[in-house]
Amino acid sequence: MSSFTPLDIVFQDDFLIAVNKPHGLLVHKSFIAADADVFAVQLLRDQIGKRVYPSHRLDRKTSGILLFALQEELNGVMQKQFMEAEVTKHYHAIVRGYTPDESEIDYALKRDDGVVQQAVTRLRTLDxxxxxxxVGKHPTSRYSLVELYPQTGRMHQLRKHMAHVFHPIIGDRPHGCNKQNKYFLDTFSMNTMLLHACYLSFKHPLTGDTIEIRADYQPEFSRMKQLLGFAESRPQVPIGQE
Structure with a gap:
C-alpha cells in the first residue's frame, strides 16, 4: 500500500499541472525499480480524476517540481521544450565539502550506449x-548548500557533475560517497538523496505566457538542512538567469 499522502499541487491550469514530488516516489513504472508499486502518474491521476502525461522526469530520490500535461498532444509540445533546453530548471543540493562561490562545470558525459554528450552545469553556493x-580522518565535516542550473539535460547530469568536481551530493548512489552515505544512514536514518528541484520556468505552450513555478523543500531535505546547521531559508530564484 502507498505511504504517500496526496501530492502537493504547486501549479495548475486547464492544460498543465505541476506537483512537488516527494523523495522516493517514482514518476512512472520502471523495470529498474521492480520493488515499487506506487507512481506519481497514477497518484496524480487518481487525485484529480484525469489522465496526466509527464512532460519530463525526476530521479526517484530527487524531490521537487514535476510537470504534467493534461492532454497527450500538448505533452509533446512540452517535451520538445525540455529536450531543446527551452525550460529553465534550478535545483538545490547538499554536497560534501566547501564549494566555490560560483563555477561552471563543463564536462561531457557518456551515455549507457557509449555516446558522449556535451554537458554544462552552473553552480552557486548559498551556504x-x-x-x-x-566521517573521515578529520574531526569535523564540511558541507555546502548549492544552487545548480543545468544548461543541458543529460541523464544524472547534476549527480555526475558534482561527483566529478569532488563535491558529491549526499545520499547519491552510485555516484556519491559511500562513506558519507553510510554515515548519514546509520547516524541520521537518512536514506534519500539531498537534491531538490525548486524552480521551473517556461513559455506556456498555448498562451505564450512565461510560467514560473517554485516548490519548497520536502520534509527530509529540511530536516537535514536544519540538522547540519545551514541558515534558515526557503528556495529562491537565483541571481542571474542569463
Whole structure:
C-alpha cells in the first residue's frame, strides 16, 4: 500500500499541472525499480480524476517540481521544450565539502550506449557549514548548500557533475560517497538523496505566457538542512538567469 499522502499541487491550469514530488516516489513504472508499486502518474491521476502525461522526469530520490500535461498532444509540445533546453530548471543540493562561490562545470558525459554528450552545469553556493562530527580522518565535516542550473539535460547530469568536481551530493548512489552515505544512514536514518528541484520556468505552450513555478523543500531535505546547521531559508530564484 502507498505511504504517500496526496501530492502537493504547486501549479495548475486547464492544460498543465505541476506537483512537488516527494523523495522516493517514482514518476512512472520502471523495470529498474521492480520493488515499487506506487507512481506519481497514477497518484496524480487518481487525485484529480484525469489522465496526466509527464512532460519530463525526476530521479526517484530527487524531490521537487514535476510537470504534467493534461492532454497527450500538448505533452509533446512540452517535451520538445525540455529536450531543446527551452525550460529553465534550478535545483538545490547538499554536497560534501566547501564549494566555490560560483563555477561552471563543463564536462561531457557518456551515455549507457557509449555516446558522449556535451554537458554544462552552473553552480552557486548559498551556504557552507562545518558540522561537529567526523566521517573521515578529520574531526569535523564540511558541507555546502548549492544552487545548480543545468544548461543541458543529460541523464544524472547534476549527480555526475558534482561527483566529478569532488563535491558529491549526499545520499547519491552510485555516484556519491559511500562513506558519507553510510554515515548519514546509520547516524541520521537518512536514506534519500539531498537534491531538490525548486524552480521551473517556461513559455506556456498555448498562451505564450512565461510560467514560473517554485516548490519548497520536502520534509527530509529540511530536516537535514536544519540538522547540519545551514541558515534558515526557503528556495529562491537565483541571481542571474542569463
Amino acid at each position: 557552507r557549514v562545518e558540522a561537529g562530527f567526523s
